[in-house]
């Protein structure tokens with residue numbers, strides 16, 4: 001890029017950053033003096049020297065993190081014509097942003113069932129958008145820094161330092177660092193060879209290479225990751241046991257009765273369950289690799305591969321000083337994803353934001369929020385949009401999806417799982433659970449719904465209509481129950 005274009009861009013950047021009361025210039029660089037060209041040229045040279053100290057040419061906007069939220073943010077910058085020559089993305093990973101949920105789904109399909117691999121699932125294919133390969137970022141003029149995590153921030157100087165020592169300058173900073181898998185401590189075997197955590201492609205590749213030679217797999221954790229990985233492992237025809245301390249699967253969302261249906265299905269597919277069980281440590285065999293899981297009661301379960309899915313922690317480092325939320329963790333933002341520092345934003349898993357619909361602060365570790373928060377934040381930044389983010393919680397999972405699987409599982413949930421529940425359907429394949437509080441429908445989950453049924457769920461959860469619980473309980477099918485709920489919605493709309 002020519003020095004003139006760089007200078008023009010830097011001037012444009014600077015004028016933009018005034019919106020935040022911030023400057024893109026080095027602190028010691030005075031502004032250009034139009035009245036005195038010779039002075040200007042001296043200052044331009046000093047600007048060039050200063051400029052050379054920064055590793056990024058695109059400084060107006062910098063996104064830290066190269067995951068789901070970053071990919072959707074990049075798309076929104078491009079849609080607004082504000083990416084080319086202006087946006088840099090710096091990421092820890094070796095890959096351009098991709099749809100992370102694929103890692104425990106199609107990525108783990110058995111080898112003969114066409115497992116997904118990059119570039120197949122780069123963002124934004126998950127929402128029907130363009131596949132943003134590394135070439136896409138180049139074509140759009142977005143500067144990418146791969147495999148170089150940010151390790152330091154200087155809020156005053158508006159600079160970042162990466163692991164390789166690069167100094168990056170930003171006018172506006174978007175933190176999209178996501179979350180990191182929670183680990184077992186090293187002293188109880190959490191780092192043994194054969195013990196896996198799954199957060200990124202490198203983790204998934206390492207797991208696949210273990211599965212290729214595995215015989216006995218233990219999955220620790222009965223949440224989303226545990227359920228998806230256990231379903232994948234039996235797809236590989238491996239002896240698979242899932243172990244968790246709760247008394248049923250996905251305790252955060254499922255009712256005991258709903259969980260029982262899924263547990264029975266998993267058991268039919270060959271998954272063994274150890275529930276209400278604590279783990280003392282992971283044991284190593286003579287080859288140093290994990291060989292068993294020792295339980296709290298002293299018994300052991302043989303294992304050559306252990307996958308730990310016990311949750312994740314927001315990746316706030318090195319941005320703690322930007323301001324954390326003490327209750328839900330993560331970086332505190334407002335309804336426009338602004339942190340307490342002007343010009344610094346946070347989106348996706350790492351952001352603690354006001355959940356307007358339920359009037360509480362929250363963090364959401366789900367891809368739908370990553371996409372929407374990215375789009376909302378960038379639109380607010382680049383346009384006159386000022387409205388508050390109004391997110392409706394949405395969770396889903398899909399398992400046993402590979403070709404030839406006797407039964408695919410796909411559920412969707414919208415809303416809040418509070419109040420009493422009504423369960424309808426026999427899980428053959430459909431089942432629905434309705435959460436009702438003070439007579440109002442607060443949340444709804446449907447397994448194996450049709451596209452029209454899935455479309456109805458967010459409308460119900462958003463409107464929270466008054467429902468006749470007794471009538472719902474007497475519904476003879478999921479279809480009938482959804483018709484009753486739809487009628488309550490229409491009734492409220494008509495009143």
Ligand SMILES: Cc1cc2nc3c(=O)[nH]c(=O)nc-3n(C[C@H](O)[C@H](O)[C@H](O)COP(=O)(O)OP(=O)(O)OC[C@H]3O[C@@H](n4cnc5c(N)ncnc54)[C@H](O)[C@@H]3O)c2cc1C
Pocket residue numbers: 064065066067068069070090091092093099100101102103104148149150151176177178179198199200224225315317318347348349350364365366367368370394395396397398
């Ligand atoms: C295996 C798996 C399966 C999932 N399945 C589902 C699902 O079925 N449905 C669903 O709704 N959600 C699912 N999720 C959650 C969903 O993927 C996340 O909510 C989403 O990826 C969050 O997007 P994000 O951009 O905030 O974070 P991420 O996608 O995690 O991206 C964060 C990025 O920042 C990078 N990074 C971190 N620190 C730094 C640093 N200091 N410097 C530079 N880069 C850094 C990370 O390496 C990563 O590339 C799943 C998550 C995982 C791990």
